[in-house]
Amino acid sequence: MNSIAYILLITFAGAGITFIVHHLIKPLRDIIAITVAASGLYFVIQSLTEKTKIVFGIADFNIIWGNTPYSNLFAVLIAVLGFLTILYARDFMAEKERLGYFYMNLLFVIGGMYGIVYSQDLISLFFFWEVMTWSSFLLVIYCCKEAQPIGLKYFVFSAIGAYSLLIAIVMIYAQTGNLELSNILQNFGNISEVNQIVIAVLLLTGFGVKSAIMPLHVWAPDSYSISPSPFTALFSGALSKMGIFGIGMVLFKFASHSGYFSYVKIILAWLGGITALLATFYAIFQTDAKKLLAYSSIGQLGYIIIGLAVGTPLSIAAALFLVILHGAFKAMLFMSVGAVYFRTGTTDMNSVTGLIRKMPLSFVTMLFGIITVSGVPPLGGFAAKWMLYESLIQSKHYFLVIVVFAASTAAFLYLYKLIFSLFLGQEEVEWSHVKEVPLLMLIPMLILSAFVLVAGIFPGLVLDPISHAMQYLGNYGFKYETSVLFNEWGNKINMQTVINVIGAVFLIAGLFVTFKGLKKTRYVTTKDIHTSGEIPEENENLTYAVDFYKPFERAIAPALKASIDKIYTAIGNNLEQAFDFLRYVYTGNGQTYAMYVVLFLSLLILFAELIFGIKL
Amino acid sequence: MFNDKEASKIVDIIKNFARKHSLWVVAYGTGCGAIELPPTMTSRYDAERFGIRGSATPRQADVLLITGYLSVKTLKRVIRTYEQMQEPKYVIGFGSCTINGGMYWDSYNTIKALDRYLPVDVYINGCMPRPEAVISGFIKLQQLISEGKADGAKRYRENLEWYRENQRKVIKNWRMPEYNW
Amino acid sequence: MEINWSAVLGIVFTPVIAFLVGVTYGGLTRRITARIQNRFGPPFYQNILDIIKLYSKESNINHGVMQHLGPVFAITASVTTLFFIPVIKDSPVFTNFSFNGDLIFLLYIMVFGSLGMALGAGQTGNPNSAIGVSRGLSQLVGYEVPFVMALVAIMVQFQTTSLNDLLAVQDHFTKWIIFQSPFAFLAAILAFLGMMGYAPFDVVIAPAEIASGPPSEFGGKYLGLMLTSRSIFTFAKLVLFTDIFLGGAHDFITLIIKTFILYMIPVLTGIVFPRFRTEQSIRFFWSWPLFFGILAILVVVF
């Protein structure tokens, strides 16, 4: 048995065992969950080297699991994030109930994701896609009663996505006769051009729902914010990447050569752009930290989709680099918000304030997170953004560059609001009891921060696996060194020098400021501020958080009116009304039913020739 | 080639020269003298020639102007602002009300001699000195600084107890944070 | 390994020169504003004295590590921006690291400073500084968009993102980009007004309204370091604009002339205009400059 079989077996079996063990010995359950995730990680790393393939027949289709460079990329992401989230969950969920249910579903989701990434044929892809959907549904509605309608909305959208996948799979089966990925790709060409486009669009909608492209994103903000924090980190970090994994496959493996396909790509790119822009604008005016991060996560996915849809080698590299990075920094941010929730019990940005001195490490994690999201040089976000912009400019998407840049500049607003309202600002008496989160929750956060730093200094390390994956995707090559990035016009940026310069200047300036008059520099509390002579009482609240960006809101108010959510709820409601007319069909008294039978009989007799034709 | 004492002397000269030519005034007018400041700053008398500029917060400022009568209520705020300013700070008392109570010498509400409560470096007399007098006051302050004699802050720090005792005598319910200079 | 002395010289002296030039420009601005207001105004070296006085402050106050490091972020950003711009065209001393970075990097490093300062201001706990930061960031979104449009138009027209290539293209007086793509220049200059933060767009540090906004709790050495970084940053931006639009400078004197002329544009508009509210400034940036930006790109595309 090679490592892929081990991974899937251990994860799914582990899920079952944790559920059973939960009912018997409670502490053992956490240990088992962690070991299962750790062994998953171990086998994924082990599987990187070997090129394995498992084939076994099930109901006259043969199921093939194997790893390709492209899937290894995503598998490592899932393994690492899965392991870290479970490590984080141990303490976060310590005193919550129904933990067996929680861990089982978490491991099911991780197993489902492994399955998707390793499946080489459409049946197992769809099989694991559905497993991932319903187990994540059960996790979304884990917390409380309000989660029920949100969970239902999530399930309906992912069902729509999954069933459009199924229609595409069925069409492929009808056209090519079999479902193994390898020979589908060979004779994908001889499917008629129209069908190719239809299949591609269906697959894109299917995968698009999961990666929350604009028109299909409605479920994302609520589901991300209502599900428990450890799972949200995985949900937005890894689960949304499955959609991206699919889109990547469709855009490059199933790519039909017909002219129309380029139109599909352009529309997708522009959809990604609009997603990024509108999601960022919505994120700015949120008051709940998790809702804000949810919208920001949709925005970042918009960037990845743009990268894939533009299609030049550099933009694919940017997209895949962002995939890995987004997984890391989104998990970091959700975990640090979870840490705040763990200590203060709320993620409402208007009430929590001034935790920097009480939770320094969570502050550092969030600081690294927002620096990466904003794409400012020292950390990894910059390399991804740099590649994305270069590729967009070189591939003549001028106005898309402007939209993307406006979105990423507007991102500074909500990022600053997030870290300012939670950690900086007034240190209130109300939160004086808060202390740092336990060690086991800190380790994942710090590991991810370290990774983001390394990805910033040596992007090459992350770009190596990406270039292998791109080789597999469609032998796209792009020029890069361990810490120097090139664009098509030959310009380059040397991350090494950038970091050295920034580091050196920062160090010199830092030393100068600290040691200049060290003896006479003193720390004062946030109550000792210039309030024109007045002396604020101890519990007087001087925090400025409510309506933080009111002027900006007044400037762009018209843009915020359009909301797709209203349209969907409207559709949902009048569908409900439409089903009401059926009450008139099933009236409930025998006579009408008898009348139906007679009516049906007469109808058949009258139109017999028409219905059954003569040649019986 | 030159020992440590001379070096520190040269550094002091430069420091005093810089402090002399860049006096930032806290935007804080207490009495009727505050109206004298705009003309001194604007085109006719132009105090900016001497490097005198307004600053919004006590953290950034060097000079605290007490322009006119100082009621007990305002004294409490003035003390708080003074303590929030950074170390080489100077106080200039405008007009006779700060010197000996001026025309409010018999009022139940205003303090009669500013230097009992705050270390004053320069007094400018006149029942509201005209801009020329204000500028001459600043020039006097600049001389004191260059001679290193404008050590109001040091005096305040050294005999803080004496100042506190006077201040407590006037301000009934004290409730002020500690002065952690 | 042999040390390239001229490079080391460049690294040491560029920030110093930048600081001196920037500070003198500041002093001259104050003098010119005074002259326009019919008064003499302070000597041109007044800003230097202010900064020395701030450094010589005896006691300094901070509200925590982030405020302590705020000005450090600011100075790092300005010095790094300086290092990645070819100050004087192909002179061994003054090109520093300009071959390693490109325009997009510069765009982001310029934002790094203001973000660092915003974090520092955030920790002080003073509501005024928080209001200042929120206004500053909103305005940042306002003027970045037209600026990027201008840059994209230029990058596409000359098929390069590196500053040195742009300099190489503008070897002769008629080849300056200000003439080759005038709309891009217009959009960039209007965005430059926002970047400098002078009068029409100084709602961020409005002294009367929000007690000088973000730096309200900064005093002594922190304020000094902030002013130093601001002057270096002004010089860096001026050099950047001269390199992009006015063909860079062969020697120090042309550099001074060109930068001073460019510098007068925001200063003079600043003296004349009253202060915009934040949404007015955003709406301004998204009307005329945006229009010129789109025009610049359209010109390039067709």
Next chain:
Amino acid sequence: MSPVHFIAIPLFAAFLIPLAGKVSKELVKIIPGLVLLYLSFVSVTLFPIGTHHPVVEIIAGFKPPFGITLYYGAIAAFLTTLITLIGFVIWLYSYKFIIREPIEKYYMLFMMLITGSTGIVLTGDIFNLFVFFEITSIAAYSLTAFLRDRDGAEAAFKYLLIGSFASTFFLLAIAIIYANVHTLNLADIAVKIQDVPVTTRLFVLILFLIGLGIESEMFPLNGWAPDAYSQAPSPVGAVFGGIVVKAAVYSLMRIIFLMFNSHDVLHFLLVMGIITMLIAEMSAMKQQQIKRMLAFSSIGQMGLVIIAFGIGTEPSVRAAMFQMFNHALIKSLLFFSAGYLVFHSGSKKISALDGLGHDKPITSFFFAFGALAIIGLPPFSGFWSKLYILLSIADAGLMVPVVLILISSIIEAVYYLRVVSRLYFYKEEATDVRRTPVSGLIAMGILTVVILLVGFYPNLILNWMTPAAADLLNKASYIKFGLF
């Protein structure tokens, strides 16, 4: 050990039970169990023989085309095994569930029902088919009214009213056929039907469609079904959903494929199947009572089976059979768990089920399990059958039914998950202290295990589907063996 046992033994048991009732109540409960156990043993042993080579049994010495013959082919083998297995599980469930007074009547009718449905499946003679049809219907009418409350009686009356329509049309059709063809043997009719004039054949077809359509719950004719299912006690509902409807659909298909095997008829069936499914799913969405919801959902599933049959290609019929098997299992599991949920919560309303997940974890787990299985989510068997149906439809080149089936399964997912999440997440304090009896749990446990097993290894069942589909489809082999 011949196919006749399937009919003779349950019939004999049906008459034995009232007598045994006099002796002791326990005996009444044991007999059906023993009979069904024996029958399932017989069906399992006969299964390989039947699929390999159809066994034709002559009763009372008359050679066909005169005497009554039993045709035990591959499809008959599959269906009898299904019926006996499901029957046994239902008996196990109702062992503790039925505690109301006339117990022996319940088991006697239950046995009649088993005889009737096995008879329909086995018989090769059309009139004999009608006779078994009557036995099943009568047993079904009285079982619906078993609870003797007002709604039960009303539902049974409605079922009787529409059922009698069905049997009259069925009998009329048989009479017309006999008048023209003078034979009752199905294989014989299949041969001689060609030279019957077109108009009469058309008329006979319509009569058959109406007659058997009512029993197999096609759209306009299924008014009776929701009331019958919801008012009958839940084991009876499982019997209807699991066995009776399957037998009816089988007989309709057998007649259609033998006598009227034209493209238009199948197309008509496809259209009717789609309408039935959509209407049923949509009205299930609005139901307030859990058993009515299950009734509509099972009508919807039957619509899906009819669609699959309507395609008429070999893989689609195979997929239809597989769907029938899965539906029988999952629907009975749902009816069983719903039965106990209603029993514990005291009222049929869905809103009364709030928070039952906490104090009745096992029963609600079974219901949730059944709900996830019927929607067609991967690890369960429902997924494979729905997938095969879709693949076979796509193979036949039609894409519209695929989309409609998927839309209906989305609707199905919504109303099932609404109930599941209501079970688990609306917190209520525990009111009812009674535990679910063990026999019910065992019955549900067996079904869950089988569903999971088939979910992981679908070809356990699929390998038996191919011969069954072949047996149903090619007329020639049926005629050859039928006429002996």
Next chain:
Amino acid sequence: MNKNLYNENQTIEEIKNTFHTAEIKLQRESRIIVKLRSDLIPPFLSYAKNYLAFNHLAHFSCVDWIEDNEFELVYLLYSYEKNIVVIAKTRISRDKAEFVTIKHLWRQAETYEREIHEMFGINFTGNDRLNEFILEDWDDIPPMRRDFNTIQFAKDNFYTRPGREDAQDVRETITKKSGEKIPDFAKEFSVRNLK
């Protein structure tokens, strides 16, 4: 008094025949002084406001007649139409310093009343904001009362810099010029005898 004082006389007539006990005196053109009993003030004010178009409460102050042990409340009303100022005066006893609020007629009266309460210690029933107004943490007797010795208070509480002894009393120079005489009751307050 040659201007026609039609308006003034007209108003005096109207006041006379509604408030018979009022002492009305026309001091000069467009200024009428009315003295009333204290309980007649509120009706008079609302009468003046609603019927005589005196819609502007110009001022409300208090005078401390320590000799007669009474406070005098003075209301100044002004009518835009008639361009006349009516000064309504009344006396209330000094020990039981109580009066009713007229907040309901003019909102700004509330501030006047707060100041009078702080400075004279008169309690206005119906005005619920008689808390600390201008003086912070003041615990002495209300300072504007004439029995409050300001100079003594200043001497005790504040340090006064020596050297004012030879300060020239400005009143003496004025009297020297105009030939008036400093009244003896004011003499004791001269700077000279500030010990």
